[in-house]
Amino acid sequence: MANPTNKTSEDSNNAATSSTPSAMSVIAPAVGWLVPGAGHLVQRRYGRGVLLMASIVSMYMIGIGMQGHVYSPNGGDLLDILSFLGDACAGGLYIVSRALDWNPGLITKATADYGSKFIVVAGLLNFISAADAYHIAIGKKQ
């Protein structure tokens, strides 16, 4: 006959185990934020990781190539603040582009505005990618 006391104890142990985040649930999104697609690569989702990396890095670099603006931290216009947050979501790409000062000095093309949007959206896509890596790490997605 099952002991109800033991069952309760077992259930509480399972709950504690499932609520404890695994190391991968922290590492995957962090690595995924720093290097686009790497959150999937460290979890052996090679195909998805390579596709995500190629898409996000290409989008970011095309934005840079179009003389897009890389926003720095600012407290001015609301759109500038949001654009900075979007840029920062690109993680390592943003850090490298700021460190190497890839901002154009003088914008000479109308498509430079598109470039700025490419950079912001690449950052936002990277955020989605890192969130997806987290969902894989916690078992919510295969």
Add this chain to the structure above:
Amino acid sequence: MTQISHFGAAVLFALFASVVFGITQKQTTRDMVRYGLYCFALFVGGVIVAGWAMWLLRH
């Protein structure tokens, strides 16, 4: 400096965004491909429709 037309930029945007949406929003490979294609069609279709709408407004 990268020289891309407006339409070319929109198609590239659609391509990259669709790849990420397809991979992150669906569970199986088949669903990912289908959703990615669906998003790409909506992005490019939206660009064409918006382009014609602006042309009609202008004329």
